[in-house]
Amino acid sequence: MILFDFKIQKYLENNKHLLAINNYYRKTLGLSKKQLQKETGIPHATYRRAELNDFIDHPDMLIKIAEYFELPTTVDESLINELNDNFNLLYTYYYLDNQEKLELYFNKIEEKKEHYEKTVFITVYHFAILVYYVGSKKRVEVDQIYESLQFLENFRSDLLDVFVFLLDDYYYCYYSLIHDEDNSIRYAHKVYVEVGKYPKLLPLILFQMSLNYYFINDYANCIFYSLESLPRLVNDLNYNRALSANLNMAICFERLDNTVKSKELLNKISLYLMTNENPRLKYLTELTMANCLVSEKKYEEAVPIFEKLQYFxxxxxxxxxxxxxxxxxxxxxxxxxxxxxxxxxxxxxxxxxxxxxxxxxxxxxxxxxxxxxxxxxxxxxxxxxxxxxxxxxxxxxxxxxxxxxxxxxxxxxx
Structure with missing residues (x-):
């Protein structure tokens, strides 16, 4: 069972995989189309006619250009099917907030990175980096996130539509993580409009939006998008994320000095934790409770909680x-x-x-x-x-x- 099938095999249709990687190498090597035609011996008029329909009727021309760049012209379809399965599962476990499985499937993709080099499927590897890093404690490694975003930007015009959407979504996450409010809000509007095309992704995107608003200290919008995501998460029986959405709201209510509402949510989460083991959720719940005490100027009561939590x-x-x-x-x-x-x-x-x-x-x-x-x-x-x-x-x-x-x-x- 997966959340969403990204169907990366679509790159193989009409040799789109060759067109994409050829375009990438031409751009990064700084070759103009005219120079490429000269180097490969392809007549200008022939090239222009082929380009009008993305070389669909001219696979031989794509192969000739790929050979000029010393790129592989065939791919192992079983390898691509495996990559698709692993990426689908990676994204699904990101949605479910299963850190262990998230790391497992990222490692499976990373282990075979060398097989994707010099093909368009290296983009899927970089999207895997984005999913894994943004979805785990590695989110603090913003330089790696930015590096993958910049790499993928070179492929933007040749990406499948869903990956163009993901690229914008992860730009949104990146700008939120570095607290760039203007760019974060700009991408928030873009992502919110486009996500309607991918209804299966909507619960996760709304949840991610709530987090992103938190990162730029917009606590009211964090609460709003947490409330937007909650019924959808519960409908998917994704209780891990639903609990996190409630916790996010508790944190935001505390930051807005509404400690009564924050404690109300924290008490419900604490009740859940009485019969369910979740160390990270327990830590954040107790931390937020301590922060509530600070907001209420009950510093003496807060100190032992912070002391208890400082080695988690x-x-x-x-x-x-x-x-x-x-x-x-x-x-x-x-x-x-x-x-x-x-x-x-x-x-x-x-x-x-x-x-x-x-x-x-x-x-x-x-x-x-x-x-x-x-x-x-x-x-x-x-x-x-x-x-x-x-x-x-x-x-x-x-x-x-x-x-x-x-x-x-x-x-x-x-």
Whole structure:
């Protein structure tokens, strides 16, 4: 059972696979059509007539051009069928949010990458990268995502229609991940209009849109698209994603200071977790509950939760920073200094991401009344916000600086 059959075998119809890879090599090598005709000995008039209908009646010409570029002119159809099956399953497990199977099918595709080289099917490999990276914790590796997008852009005019749609969808995801609000919204409109052509993809696209709005700190639209996706996810019996949609809404309600609604959703999720094992969901539920306590200024109650969560699946620096912030608000200087020393030691050992440590230095400056020093540390820390701008600590820092009249609301850049 699969969510959607992408039918990559359609590239083999009318030698579209040869046309696509020939066009790619001509463009990337900087050859004009006139130069290509000269190099291959194809008369200009013959080439122009063939080009009018994408060389459908001239497979010999496509083969001649492919041989000029030293490209394979035949493909193993069984290999393409296998690639299609693996990509369909990869996308299905992305939809189901099954990380283990997502990685399994990505690895299956990657293992045979060499067989797709110098063919149009290398594009399917790069789409697999996009699905896997955006759909997993590797989403932070935005450079790899951008690299695949740029590679695929060279094929845009020769991609199957559904892959043109996916290309725009992953541009949308990329711009959201780097917190580029203008481009994110531009692609959001494009994707929302086009997804109607692919109704089976609609539940996942709506869910992804809710996440993308969260990444650009548009919490109201995140809630809206979570609500749009929920009945469709439940109709597909995709309870993993439905739970995530509820959690996304809980997080957004907390960010909008509606902790009552947030806790209402969190309590329902906690009830589910009493009889269902889901470590990641449990972590995020408890983290959001702790953030609710911070929003309610119940810092003392929040501290032990952040402390408990800071070693979930590796060190979670945001939880260290949230504890530091709580001690700052509680004016517990002894606890603050003890934790700060621990973080300074992590920095000496080069274990902490510099962007996080910049926030430690900023909070240290906040203990003073030196506006110039605070602003200086803020400008340094702000450079890294694109990498974790959706973290609660960033919202709190902006709020603190605005309350102390160090920055204005118009200066918020995430």
């Amino acid at each position: 699946n590796g060190i979670k620096w945001e939880n260290y920073l949230m504890r530091l912030y709580c001690y700052y608000k509680l004016k517990d200087l002894e606890a603050y200094q003890k934790l700060e020393e621990e973080l300074i030691e992590f920095d000496r050992q080069e274990k902490i991401f510099q962007g996080y440590f910049d926030l430690v230095l900023l909070m240290n400056a906040l203990l003073t009344y030196d506006k110039k020093a605070i602003l200086e540390k803020f400008r340094i820390a702000e450079k890294s916000f694109q990498y974790y701008g959706d973290s609660k600590i960033v919202d709190l820092i902006y709020q603190e600086l605005q309350e102390r009249k160090i920055i204005k609301k118009s200066q918020v850049t995430i």
